[in-house]
Amino acid sequence: MLSDRRRLVLRALIEEYIARALPVGSRTLVERYNLGISSATVRSELSLLEDMGYLTQPHTSAGRIPTDYGYRAFVDDLLKDSNIKVDESTLSQLKDCATDLDDLLDKTSQALARLTDCMTMLVPPRFLSVDIRLINLVPLSQSRLLVVIVTDDGQVFDRQMDIPASCTPESIQRTQELINKLLVGRNLSFEREILPSELKDVQDDLFQLVVSEIMICLKEKNAIKAHPLGMSHLLGKPEFSDPACLMPILEELEGDTLLLRVFDDAVHSDKPVVRIGHENDSEALSSVSVIANRFGQDSHRGLIVIVGPTRMNYSAVITAVRAAQDILKDL
Known part of the structure; x- marks a missing residue:
């Protein structure tokens, strides 16, 4: 169980790493985040977080980056935080992109790809x-x-x-x-x-x-049929600067095995289902996180799936997914 201070330091480091994709040191956290503690205390907390498995240090002289375990603690806090509401501007953008009922799903999927900066798949209710x-x-x-x-x-x-x-x-x-x-x-x-x-x-x-x-x-x-949008967003991430790193993920998507793996959990959960890195069943997906959420009710339920690097902006993605769920609730 993390103390409030340790949780604060972990959250700040993850937010910094999400924003810049560079290892984070104690000095950066003290200068950019109002933690209310000294640099020495931050260094001590970072060392303890590393010992506990929440962080890792890619190089001896470098700062630290989150592990899948660290991201999991961060995401669990986001999902439990009842104060995180659907952003009105996000909701407005999605509505603007989904005014035509005939292509509501397609436009919502396009809007999600743009808002999350990740790859998006949307499975219509008729396919469930x-x-x-x-x-x-x-x-x-x-x-x-x-x-x-x-x-x-x-x-x-x-x-x-x-x-x-x-x-x-x-x-x-x-x-x-x-x-x-x-x-x-x-x-x-x-x-x-x-x-x-x-x-x-x-x-x-x-x-x-x-x-x-x-x-x-x-x-x-x-x-399980869906057409992914936003592949270019993944190609633009530093983690996938080498297209060869993305090939195993594309192979998973071509066979629809990714959707099969999240299907049962997501359609039975009211909250977004988040699988981070090695939490995915396939080693090919160890470098990505998958966020899935159902929309609609009863036999008219569909599935929203977002795929991005483990360094994705979880708060923004979960907010956008909840907005899309609200848009599509009466489909």
């Missing part, structure tokens, strides 16, 4: 849930089945699956009729916890197997 029109089960062989899913907006998905050789055409037909009875006309979300209870309660192995495949199919082929 679908309305089912029809499901067909087509036997391909004694142990192979084709599942065909048609949605109300005209999308058609299919997936092949293995089934027990003991399944008869009659059992497949019964399963198809029951699935259509329970799902047609309903909104089906890709969130694991809100699978309709009627489906969970059916005591039939083939039925449960097919339902599981339907969820996997929809989640893989429709749920």
